[in-house]
Amino acid sequence: MTTWWPYLRVATAVLGTAALIRQITLSLTNAHASTTEWGSHIPTVVANFFSFFTVLSNIGAVVSLTIAAIWMLRTRRDSTPEPRWLATLLVCTSTYMIVTGVVYNLLLRYINLDGVSEVWTNETLHVIIPLVMLLDVLFAPRRRALPWSAAVVAVIFPIVWAVYTMVRANFITGPVTGNPWWYPYPFLDPNGPGGWPSVIAYILGIAVAIIAFAAGVVWVGRRRGIRVP
16 A cells, blocks of 8 residues: 555645646636626635635645655655654645535535536545545555644634634625625625524534544544654
């Protein structure tokens, strides 16, 4: 497994990169075709693209898988576990991608995305990459057992992203709707049917899920990883 696992990581990173490039290309194409000032404002469209948790999580997955693959290839004659910083990075990105896959399939799969996304990019970013990251947690060789504090580290980015998203939303005009607000996901929009109570419930639910999955990823690593003093 040690011999071919880095190539699985590289292949996944290449696929994820291709999907991300195609996705931002679609966003820019839609912006150029828009007939409204807010829909054609390229800086806002680009900023919105990089405001999706899915996009940021996939970028993190691509980077961490690439680094992990290079590390494995460079140390293939060794049996030592991955360095602590790399193990922590993988815990974080694995948690984010697994949560992305779960949230997408529970809450977002049946939303109409005609013209906004394509089937292969959608499935790659929300299903394939999360599954590979889950497999990496369960089966990748030379994993390091980390202390429970690694789960706390994994929670930092989602908190920062949630605060950024909720603060930024009312300073952005929706590129498609023209509304004086823009939220990357409908369940975060307090202007919807459920209002703020619904948004708060979803945020709390996802926060619990992130903490649980982060703890689960660390637990698996402690069970099957190599403990280093």
